[in-house]
Amino acid sequence: MHTKLGMGLALITMLAGPVLASAVQRKPFGSMPDGSPVEAIVLSNGKGMSATILTLGASVQSLMVPDRAGKLADVVLGYDDLAGYVAKPNFFGATVGRVANRIAKGRFTLNGKSYQTPVNDGPNALHGGTKGFDKVVWQVVETHSGAKPGVTLRYVSPDGDQGYPGTLTATATYSLDDKGDLAVDYSATTDRPTVVNLSNHTYWNLNGEGSVAGAMGLKMMIPADAYSPTDATAIPTGEFRPVTGTPFDFRTPTAIGLRVRNGQDEQLRFGRGYDHNWVISRTKPKAMQLMARVEDPETGRVMEVLSDQPGLQFYSGNFLDGTITGKSGHIYREGDAIVLEPQMFPDTPNRPDFGSVRLDPGQTYANHIVFRFSTTR
Known part of the structure; x- marks a missing residue:
């Protein structure tokens, strides 16, 4: 390069600041008690965002x-x-499965045979059992550079794992584009009939993970006319109850904490807050749809959640009890974050009226999720 031209470009760069580029970086994150190494993969979109x-x-x-x-x-x-x-x-940030959410008493029947999975939430199985997909180390299959950096991870769950039939090969692909979309694409195949319902269990606080304000001041909209009431153990009763006139009506943007301590509502007393399925659609849609929109009035951050699943489990961080010390020594308290999980309805393996989470050989399970970020003025 000509010296004067090079000096000119360097001066422009100094005046304009460094040019960010999309990137993928892999680095060690420690070792499990059995010695298995854990990696961290950092995705940067060139616009300041990184996952x-x-x-x-x-x-x-x-x-x-x-x-x-x-x-x-x-x-x-x-x-x-x-x-x-x-x-x-x-479950901080984790992929949950084989079956996300709850299975009543950890039991289900498939092809006339009964199966028992470990109970780890009172009398019920939650998020796959005592050693679900959140507690195992996944393999990095490949990383994707360029305009949409990403990583694909794989876990092979053997036949009988946590009581589930069939060898299940699951993949999770994360990608981050320059528009502010963090996409999570789940897929799975099996060699025997089984059940599968994967989702993501990230705890979100748009004000910042250690903010004193917590997450109850965030305004949320969920475009659902009905939700799934539960019994005292958080298993759906089977009813699709209209949200009209209840604390579960988020069809217009509402502060999350406005009604969460409503002592008159039995459903909120059951779970010490929100931990329910919102019925976005009665059957699995054929295309992505808006599941929720969350806005932080203080910072202007906005997160939209889109998916091709019929249900959205919304959990208001009710059991963050002040005994958890997180990043930078921050103490996580009740209501400091929310979880939004697009998925099939809870206990679907025992409720054919809810649809089906059955997966047969030759089929491919899929759950596509997008967390879309922007800001308001």
Whole structure:
């Protein structure tokens, strides 16, 4: 390059600031108690956003998102090191399965045969059992550079794993584009009939994961006319109850904490807050649809959740009890974050009227999720 031209370009770069580029970086994140190494894969979109994905649980460990003034903050709860994820996992950022959410008494029947999975939530199975997909190390299949950096991870769950039939090969692909979309694409295949319902269990706080304000001041909209009431153990009763006139009506943007402590509502007393399925559609849609929109009035950050699933499990962080020390020494308290999980309805293996989570050989299960970030003025 001509010297004067090179000096000119260098001067322009100095005046304009460094040019960010999309990138994928892999680095060690520690070792499990059995010695298995865990990696962190950092995806950067060239616009200041970056997502850190762990091979443990195919989990979102961090997501840096700008506010309306361009200031970056991590909007995901979790830990700075592997020790926290091993000691108190709490499903932070994790891929949950084989069957996300709850199965009543951990039992279901398939092809006339009964199966028992470990119960780990009172009398019920939750998120796959005592050692679900959140607690295993996934393999990095490939990374994707270019305009949409990403990573694909794979876990092969053997026949009989946590009581589920069939060898299930699951993949999770995370990608981050320059528009502010963090996409999570799940797929799975099996060699025997089985059940599968994967989702993502990231805890979100658009004000920042350690903010004093918590997440109850966030305004949320869920475009659902009905939700699934539950019994005292969080298993759906089978009713699709209209949200009209209830604390479950988020069809217009409403502060999450406005009604969460409504002592008159039995459903909120059951779970110490929201931990329910919203019925976005009665059957599995053929295309992506808006599941929720969350806005932080203070920072201007906005997150839209889109998916091709019929249900959205919304959990208001009711059991973050102040005993969890997260990133940078932050204490996570009740209501400090929310979880939004697009999926099939809870206990679907026992409720044919809810649809089906059955997967047969030759079929491919899929759940496509997009967390779309922007800002308001």
